[in-house]
Amino acid sequence: MKITAEEIWSAVRAIRETVPVIHNITNYVVMNSTANALLALGASPVMAHAEEEIEEMVAIASSLVINIGTLSPAWVRAMFKAAEAARKRKIPIVLDPVGAGATSYRTRTARELIHAVPPEIIRGNASEIMALLETNVKTKGVDSTASSDAALAVGRALHEQSGSVVCISGETDYTVGPAGIIQTRNGHVLMTRVTGLGCTASAICGAFAAVTQDPAAAAAEAMAVMGIAGEIASARSEGPGTLQIHFLDALYRLSGEDIERMLKIEAGP
Numbered sequence: 001m002k003i004t005a006e007e008i009w010s011a012v013r014a015i016r017e018t019v020p021v022i023h024n025i026t027n028y029v030v031m032n033s034t035a036n037a038l039l040a041l042g043a044s045p046v047m048a049h050a051e052e053e054i055e056e057m058v059a060i061a062s063s064l065v066i067n068i069g070t071l072s073p074a075w076v077r078a079m080f081k082a083a084e085a086a087r088k089r090k091i092p093i094v095l096d097p098v099g100a101g102a103t104s105y106r107t108r109t110a111r112e113l114i115h116a117v118p119p120e121i122i123r124g125n126a127s128e129i130m131a132l133l134e135t136n137v138k139t140k141g142v143d144s145t146a147s148s149d150a151a152l153a154v155g156r157a158l159h160e161q162s163g164s165v166v167c168i169s170g171e172t173d174y175t176v177g178p179a180g181i182i183q184t185r186n187g188h189v190l191m192t193r194v195t196g197l198g199c200t201a202s203a204i205c206g207a208f209a210a211v212t213q214d215p216a217a218a219a220a221e222a223m224a225v226m227g228i229a230g231e232i233a234s235a236r237s238e239g240p241g242t243l244q245i246h247f248l249d250a251l252y253r254l255s256g257e258d259i260e261r262m263l264k265i266e267a268g269p
Contacts, residue, residue: 001179001216005263008221009256011212016042020062020210024203025049025079027069027098030196033244034203040251041225043207051078058085062210065203066113068106069098076109083117092209092218093119095164096202100124101131114162120215122158123167123202126151133158148172152181165215167205169198173223177216184220185264186227188234190243197247201226220265228262229254 021044026034031047038045048057051074058064064086066079086093097110110132114122122129129151148170155166155176166176173184191197205222212218232254233246 001177001182001220001267003182003217003220003224003265005256005260007217008224008263009259011208011218011221012041012225012254012256012259014211015207018062018211019044020207021046021060022063022065022203022206022210023048023057023061023082024065024067024206025075025082026065026067026096026199026203029069030067030199033196034200036248037200037251038203038207040248041204041207041254043210045203049075049078051081054078054082055085058082058089058091061086061091063092063094063206065094065096065206066119067096067098067199067202068100068109068113069096069199071106071109079109079113080116083113083119087117092121092206092215093117094121094123094202094206094209095119096199097122097124097128097132098199100128107131114164118162118164120165120209121167121205121219122162122164123169123205123219125169125198129158129166129168130154133161148174152176156181165219167219167223169201169223173227175216175220175223177214177219179216180267182216182220183266183268184223184227186224186231186262188227188230190234190237190240191230193240194243194247197226197230224259224263224265225251225254227264228258231262232258
């Protein structure tokens with residue numbers, strides 16, 4: 001599957017023009033940063049997890065992003081209820097299995113969500129993706145202990161089993177879908193020093209899924225834009241603190257020329 005700079009820019013313009021509502025059930029750590037990233041890109045974020053309003057909130061959303069970073073029984077119930085409501089409305093679902101492999105509770109929750117309502121996109125780091133199928137994988141808190149290359153075989157198997165597009169983030173981002181694998185090599189190592197940028201990538205996947213019909217294309221577009229914005233921000237930053245500011249500015253000011261000049265994306269292996 002080939003993704004072009006023109007297609008990515010078209011999706012960015014669609015987000016900015018239509019301002020899709022992206023419903024996030026996400027963790028305490030990243031709510032502010034992911035909401036700001038969605039706003040900077042041009043989407044309209046809403047962070048809502050109360051069971052009492054889930055169905056009404058899903059009803060006005062263009063996509064649903066479920067992030068299991070800070071779990072509680074009430075939040076888990078809300079996640080299942082939201083996923084079921086999203087499936088009825090036929091809006092795309094993105095699942096971020098944050099920390100899968102770190103504890104049995106979060107690993108089990110992620111697996112049960114995938115089984116109950118398979119999402120259009122599953123996005124995580126290598127260890128998280130591997131933990132969704134393998135019982136002996138452990139994560140370092142919410143950080144990956146494996147490279148994205150190491151998770152590629154599991155990503156393929158998870159895609160075949162669930163039908164979901166599987167996006168594995170790392171030095172190279174891999175998107176595994178029905179038409180094959182897409183590699184995205186944009187990004188900067190300084191991005192690993194800022195908490196929540198992986199969660200932000202999942203939220204951005206939700207924005208692109210709202211305007212791009214093919215979930216694999218949406219995920220690859222999102223990872224490319226994340227990486228390009230990260231590269232632009234890193235070039236202007238002195239460290240992780242200023243990176244966060246410049247990253248939001250880069251998303252807001254991103255142009256078709258930036259994408260055309262900086263995009264590193266290809267099919268395979």
